[in-house]
Amino acid sequence: MPSPPLIGVIGGMGPYAGLHLTRKIFEHTRAQADQEHLPVALLSLPNLPDRTAYLLGQDPVNPAGVLADVAARLDDLGAAVAGMACNTAHAPAIFDAIVDRLHRTGRSIRLLHLIEETARHTRTLLGAGARVGVLATLGTYRFRLYQEALQAAGLVPVVPDEPLQEPLVHRSIYDPQYGIKARSHPVSPMARQGLLSAIAHLQQHGARAIILGCTELPLAFPEPEVQGLPLIDPSDVLARALIRATCPERLRE
Amino acid sequence: MPSPPLIGVIGGMGPYAGLHLTRKIFEHTRAQADQEHLPVALLSLPNLPDRTAYLLGQDPVNPAGVLADVAARLDDLGAAVAGMACNTAHAPAIFDAIVDRLHRTGRSIRLLHLIEETARHTRTLLGAGARVGVLATLGTYRFRLYQEALQAAGLVPVVPDEPLQEPLVHRSIYDPQYGIKARSHPVSPMARQGLLSAIAHLQQHGARAIILGCTELPLAFPEPEVQGLPLIDPSDVLARALIRATCPERLRE
Incomplete structure (x- = not known):
């Protein structure tokens, strides 16, 4: 059987939330042996600008830029889809800007919406x-x-x-x-x-x-x-x- | 402060052992805030040949080839070092072959020995x-x-x-x-x-x-x-x- 497409996890917001989402992927997979689990890549990069500070106008930099870069690295690895383990990053001002940037740079990775x-x-x-x-x-x-x-x-x-x-x-x-x-x-x-x-x-x-x-x-x-x-x-x-x-x-x- | 180098984790043997090692990296990091954690990439790829079967002579294919490929993908991501969450993969017949292959292909990622x-x-x-x-x-x-x-x-x-x-x-x-x-x-x-x-x-x-x-x-x-x-x-x-x-x-x- 060909290997299923890679699942990407954008973690680091905080690190344990990324781990929690990754664990949930394993727990919801029907697998009798290690080899039957699905391929997952977790990128836990901590240098992400604070999402709440941007939404409150305390920080002018939209974190969408850095988050789109992380998604692009998952795309380079071959991930077909990705999820972000952070509620606030799904505010339209951030999420839509990430999707827009991935689209403009020709990336095919699909970001699901928590x-x-x-x-x-x-x-x-x-x-x-x-x-x-x-x-x-x-x-x-x-x-x-x-x-x-x-x-x-x-x-x-x-x-x-x-x-x-x-x-x-x-x-x-x-x-x-x-x-x-x-x-x-x-x-x-x-x-x-x-x-x-x-x-x-x-x-x-x-x-x-x-x-x-x-x-x-x-x-x-x-x-x-x-x-x-x-x-x-x-x-x-x-x-x-x-x-x-x-x-x-x-x-x- | 410049971001510290990326830490790579080779998981999937089984998936929960990779999660466990990743969690230990977070737990042993002195961090007051999410942003103070270290950058970590976990690749949990399940299609790894069984290590014990190779060592027992039941499978002729050395898993070192696939494991070196995973390490190379972590190297592409910018990981300076990596660890493997599996004891058996550290048998000399496997571990030394991975290191040799990384060396021959000019990869600079350093694999620590559990x-x-x-x-x-x-x-x-x-x-x-x-x-x-x-x-x-x-x-x-x-x-x-x-x-x-x-x-x-x-x-x-x-x-x-x-x-x-x-x-x-x-x-x-x-x-x-x-x-x-x-x-x-x-x-x-x-x-x-x-x-x-x-x-x-x-x-x-x-x-x-x-x-x-x-x-x-x-x-x-x-x-x-x-x-x-x-x-x-x-x-x-x-x-x-x-x-x-x-x-x-x-x-x-």
């Missing part, structure tokens, strides 16, 4: 018109990345009210004492409790599933559901989309 | 003449990969007697019912018990530390020591050697 894939998957899971909760960083929240994509897919996004978003969600991720970025093995009870309160709040507002819209959040929730609500890890969805794009017959049921 | 780095590290840890236990697959055991390297480093290797190696160690890794390759989340009590018995046996024969000489074994032993004996994960040693070779000032204490 957030649009997640919205489509959620629509299939819950059906049109369903209310879907989103936990994310303040950047992803304010730039409305999940809100827009869910609406475009015919769903109703439910996010925490602004006064709750910062203390319950953002701080559970970023607090230097108890946040997941500072303490992840194990996640602190305070971070998990903040997120559980946010989930209860979203459930009260009718959410029927929760999207873990920040790559740190799955560390706090290894379980598939909480309080009866399914948890959706966008890395699972993107990993499956990457396998489907290159070797659908190896996709695990 | 087993020699581990022997040197163990010598520093325990001092000359110390007795060191080794747990490994039957292939690594019979090809004497650790035994030779430890002796060359001035240490005394201690391996299980042949009648114990197969039931206690090899089967704990490979048994289709309870082996680590079949059940790793969590590792079965039977696999762990077999390995603990092997460690007790090595301790009775004077071992002062245990080398986990198969990439599956660290899954059974997340703890740093067992029965008072330090456990040495060669992936930790190789990750540190890769950082030292490219950016020693970022090596975590």
